[in-house]
Amino acid sequence: MEQGQTSPFAFRPRLVFWETTRACLLACRHCRAEAEPTPRPGELTTEEGFALLEAIAGFGAPPPLVVFTGGDLLMRADIDRLLGRAHALGLTTAVSPAVTGKLTREQIARFAELRVHSLSVSLDGMEAVHDRIRGVAGTFRRSVGALREAMRLGLAVQVNTVVMRPTIPDLPDLAALLLDEGVPVWEVFFLVPTGRAAQDLLPTAWEIWDVLHFLLDVGRFGLTVRTVEGPFLRRVLRERLEEGRFGGPLWARLSGRFTAGRGAPKEEGYPRLRRGTLDGDGIVFVAYDGEIYPGGLLPLSLGNVRRDSLVEVYRSHPLLKAIRARAFDGPCGSCADRFTCGGSRARAYVLTGDPLGSDPSCLRAWAA
Numbered sequence: 001m002e003q004g005q006t007s008p009f010a011f012r013p014r015l016v017f018w019e020t021t022r023a024c025l026l027a028c029r030h031c032r033a034e035a036e037p038t039p040r041p042g043e044l045t046t047e048e049g050f051a052l053l054e055a056i057a058g059f060g061a062p063p064p065l066v067v068f069t070g071g072d073l074l075m076r077a078d079i080d081r082l083l084g085r086a087h088a089l090g091l092t093t094a095v096s097p098a099v100t101g102k103l104t105r106e107q108i109a110r111f112a113e114l115r116v117h118s119l120s121v122s123l124d125g126m127e128a129v130h131d132r133i134r135g136v137a138g139t140f141r142r143s144v145g146a147l148r149e150a151m152r153l154g155l156a157v158q159v160n161t162v163v164m165r166p167t168i169p170d171l172p173d174l175a176a177l178l179l180d181e182g183v184p185v186w187e188v189f190f191l192v193p194t195g196r197a198a199q200d201l202l203p204t205a206w207e208i209w210d211v212l213h214f215l216l217d218v219g220r221f222g223l224t225v226r227t228v229e230g231p232f233l234r235r236v237l238r239e240r241l242e243e244g245r246f247g248g249p250l251w252a253r254l255s256g257r258f259t260a261g262r263g264a265p266k267e268e269g270y271p272r273l274r275r276g277t278l279d280g281d282g283i284v285f286v287a288y289d290g291e292i293y294p295g296g297l298l299p300l301s302l303g304n305v306r307r308d309s310l311v312e313v314y315r316s317h318p319l320l321k322a323i324r325a326r327a328f329d330g331p332c333g334s335c336a337d338r339f340t341c342g343g344s345r346a347r348a349y350v351l352t353g354d355p356l357g358s359d360p361s362c363l364r365a366w367a368a
Helices: 046-057 079-088 104-115 128-132 138-150 167-181 205-221 233-243 247-259 310-316 318-324 330-334 346-354 364-366
Strands: 015-019 065-069 093-095 120-124 156-165 184-188 223-230 282-286 291-293
Touching: 015 046, 046 079, 046 310, 065 079, 079 093, 104 138, 128 138, 138 156, 138 167, 156 167, 167 247, 184 205, 184 233, 205 223, 205 247, 205 330, 205 364, 223 330, 282 310, 291 310, 310 318
Parallel strands: 015 065, 015 282, 065 093, 093 120, 120 156, 156 184, 184 223
Antiparallel strands: 282 291
């Protein structure tokens, strides 16, 4: 590793994702977990869940944020007990429930009572697009209602959106909706074709680059934008600031539609982007059956919490140490932006078979 490039996440991750179950009542077109209506055999029991939370607390202070996800975490009858134990251990928690009939006002209030810090809701497009992708009519309207209720109760909220070919045209209207609703954070996921996500949903490198330019524009209007499996946002920002590069026709259409009639942006410049996380560098994922992965979209097992120490796996596994050192092959390995970007390790693995390879969705790696 180059001098001065030690990962700030070498000792503890920023985020631990726990896939509490793969049961879910939705039928999302792109579901990573290939969720089904009933739980799969082998889920961690309540007591094993308590042990996992104790292991996460073992990373030391400040402990990682624990994101309870799924499937749908509300398909577990013990979810309130698990959240209560996390709070008792001093862990900060976030929940990412599916928006079904289980996400009632009473349940959102219960999250607040259990000191859940934040709640994320998925919106992949406007009503027609979102409901078609999620496979259940009415999901869009219920999702907007859940956001409003969570904000009314003082929960921090964010909206998660997957960038795939069917959702790109709706991004300007969705960004406008989030601003109008007062949603503070937009977490934008760039598709990794795994699980039920077919490769024909994956945008081209050119489309991804233009969407990133659009997101930079949105961030100037007061909405905090974060990207998942899209760390090239930092490279795009540097190129815009230092080289005067902007996007192509798709960017012009998206940004033109979003900014029309909106007036001047709140920010004179662009928000400062700190070093982000990558799968295995600031992030670790525990599956429903205890398997440990670098991230939820990188299905490469590192061990299992039933027999292995999560802390030791995260700190010492050779693959994670290589990711943190940016010991990559191909264009990602020689890129000047590898420590601020690094490409999607999940997409590199799914599309090339090598988690340390170059991300084919990076426009610069694609052109090399």
